[in-house]
Amino acid sequence: MTFQPAGATTIAAKTPASETARRNQPLQSFDLLVGPLSFSQATRRGLAFYLLSDGIAVWLATTGLVAQAFVLLGLSRLLAVAFGRLAAGRRSARRGLVAARRPWLEALLYLFTLAVVAAANGTGSFAASLSGFPASQALRVSAATAIDAAVGYLTVQGDGFFRVVTRGLLSLLKGLEAILTLTPWPVLFAVIGFAAWKRGGPMLLAVVWAALGYLGLFGYWAEALQTSALVLASLCVCLVIGIPVGILLAKSPVSRAIASPVLDLMQTMPSFVYLLPAVAFFSIGKPPALIATVIFALPPLVRLTCLGIEQVPLHVREAMQAHGATPLQTLLKAELPLALPSIRTGINQTIMMCLSMVVVAALIGGGGLGYNVLFALQNVQYGEGILAGLGIVFCAVLFDRLAGSGRKGGA
Template sequence: MVFQPADSATLTAAVAARQSNRKPVILHFADLLVGPLCASARPRRFPLLYLLADGAAMWLAMQGLFGSMFLVFGLSRAAAIALARFAGPETKFRREVSAWQPWIELSLYVFSLATIAIANMTGPIAAQLSTFPSSQVVRGTAAASIDAAVTYLTVQGDVFFRIVTRWLLALLKGLENVLTLAPWPVLFAVVGFAAWKRGGAGLLVLVWMALGYLGLFGYWAEALQTSALVLASLCVCVVIGIPAGILLAKSPTSRAIASPVLDLMQTMPSFVYLLPAVAFFSIGKPPALIATVIFALPPLVRLTCLGIEQVPLHVREAMQAHGATPLQMLLKAELPLALPSIRTGINQTIMMCLSMVVVAALIGGGGLGYNVLFALQNVQYGEGILAGLAIVFCAVLFDRLAGSGRKTDL
């Protein structure tokens, strides 16, 4: 074995690496003082935890509880040292920024503590720090601009909104007529047969129990109205959601534009959807349907897009190799393979439509939501709970009969 001396470049790199792992004395003091917040090359840090601990210690000191203050400060410092020992190794990026990052973090930490201390004192500066500066002028201008835009759209699109209202009302009335024309024994038999085919005797018993509850407690007519609203909303969601999901899966630009819109639709409080529905479509079942569609549409769009994106690449390549057109690939490969995800999206859309029943009753949606709303307004606890259970049983029926899972015996 022949010993090969290392060249000068290797020795220089080794010395530089060892020196880079050494921290200045001020940074060792920072580790002891503020813990992982100012550790120069630690990828695992907990700045919020230690900022809160030191803020709590400062608050205790202001209250005169110095013993508790020292206890909190000491425990946080001990935790800082312990966590610093278990921190992971340095990375290349950490070594590159270790020369300036600790000083920024230390400055941020000192600034945060100083601001907390000043905000808890008395005086005009403390008052300004405690209350975020707001502008009623900006708020009023923004609200007035929104009102003007809604008024303009209501006037200019009056014909369009009337046509949409007429079509939606016809869809709702048609579904209600279909459901109400069938006597209850026919619905029991048809729905029970569908449940038996899908889930066996266990699901059949569950479905008949749910239908029996709706009939026995006098919620049969309201349940049919609610079912018509849910089915009409589902039809609109399917007509819009599945093509939109396919478009998002095929076009990254469309996905980038639509993703914030879908996020807004999912995070906006459900009561807010009533405002544009009432502004454009007045009061009644059509605006209730519109608000329900806006609230329930995003899951179907997202899950359809996800199902198309998860189609294996080798399936697309095989179809292209055999000369399939994009439409043939979509209809014969992508949609069938994405069908489980689309079914899950439909199931989630149904559940979200049912969750809007009570909110839609505020603008004339009717159905079981009106029973819950009436009980709430008149402080009738028993009636409200019974009506709420009726909505739950409707959800169970829709979930079990239109669920995305395979046939199982309950």
């Protein structure tokens, strides 16, 4: 017994079975791409279109209207098949049944493509207009001018706020740098080594001590401490902002819909672009470097915190509500503990992205190992640049192994 969807007509019952099968058999992409090589009813229906397309390509090649006409033939045929089958699939889905796919849309799109390509390879102003997208220089200049005016207005009107933020971030950075730099190196070796041994055993201890030894023996100890202070300060700001925002997005679909494009913009924007507003609002120095690093490294923590909260099983929430737990108690005693592995992964990704901004932040006074790499690049010192870059790599290894989910007995 077969199921007949609602809305299907009984015309097929009055038509021979072979004729119905022939009409309902879709035109396959394989038939359009390689021609009548298979023995199907769809091939017979698509034969005229196939021969027409090849005839047009041969005519274009022999007359010299389009260079490499056969290459253009293949590309245009691929486009025609892709868009035509997409439109047919959507139409069939809306109807709730598998409808016969007519090749007219593919044929029209194919002919349109060849006509435009032939016109673009011709001469005259119309062909020149097809070769390049029509751009508006005035629109670009006006948009850039409006952005400059907005930045200038915010810089003047928010000067007090930006000064307070700069002082706060500078105090956090100086405090972390003081803790790290005033601690003797044997103490740091012992404390970091003990943490590595507790987390991953002797193998992780050997890896951590090797990384620390490289930084010390090659003279990058002070710069590594400055880089670590910048990474830790950025991580603190990301934790204060990212985890609450991630919880909010998990609890509010409206907030998630609003914040998702913003997070996409923060993740896809080139890292050098973050330096522009940071310098405009916070001048030059370590605070704007920290701000740019936070903007670049914040999205993974927000997304993974939201994902961890969303993946908490529904029966856990129902059990907490059945026992009279408030939403805050459910969050603190059930959702956050269950989402902790995802949050830890977000923290680890944030640390790695903070380290990836070290060299970029050095352009505006971030200091640390990033300045060594930047100085070597400016003075074409390959050896110094590679050694400083390896120092950043070893810092990343230290943070990754100590903050990641290491297992006992392995690195």
